[in-house]
Amino acid sequence: QVQLVESGGGLVQAGGSLRLSCVVSARTFNRYSMGWFRQAPGKEREFVAAISSWSGYTTNYTDSVKGRFTISRDNAKNTVYLQMNSLKPEDTAVYYCAAGSSRYTGSYYNPDYWGQGTQVTVSS
Numbered sequence: 001q002v003q004l005v006e007s008g009g010g011l012v013q014a015g016g017s018l019r020l021s022c023v024v025s026a027r028t029f030n031r032y033s034m035g036w037f038r039q040a041p042g043k044e045r046e047f048v049a050a051i052s053s054w055s056g057y058t059t060n061y062t063d064s065v066k067g068r069f070t071i072s073r074d075n076a077k078n079t080v081y082l083q084m085n086s087l088k089p090e091d092t093a094v095y096y097c098a099a100g101s102s103r104y105t106g107s108y109y110n111p112d113y114w115g116q117g118t119q120v121t122v123s124s
Helices: none
Strands: 003-007 010-013 018-025 033-039 046-051 059-061 069-074 079-084 093-100 118-123
Touching (some): 003 093, 018 033, 033 079, 046 069, 059 069
Parallel strands (some): 010 118
Antiparallel strands (some): 018 079, 046 059, 069 079
16 A cells, blocks of 8 residues: 655745655655645646656656746655745645656646645745
């Protein structure tokens, strides 16, 4: 069973930064592609970013966060990160970490496992 636990959410002013972390309990963490999604109040959950398995050579982002967010992974720590800079009020959402066995990491990324989510609130 794969379990994902997010942390690092909170309240930040517009223009500020946060780093989300997601620790994954899996002996074969390296083999999973990893992603971040978010769900704002009254909206559907949307893809934010994803990173390929193993070396994490391939990353993809939704257009609205390109140049501001960075996804990375540390296989030695079974952890994936989402560095969020220049935050905007429209980034306010619950952010979910996800893991998948698929090599695909584009905007239609469809993971197999989900975390419980962490709240990010950006004030104007």
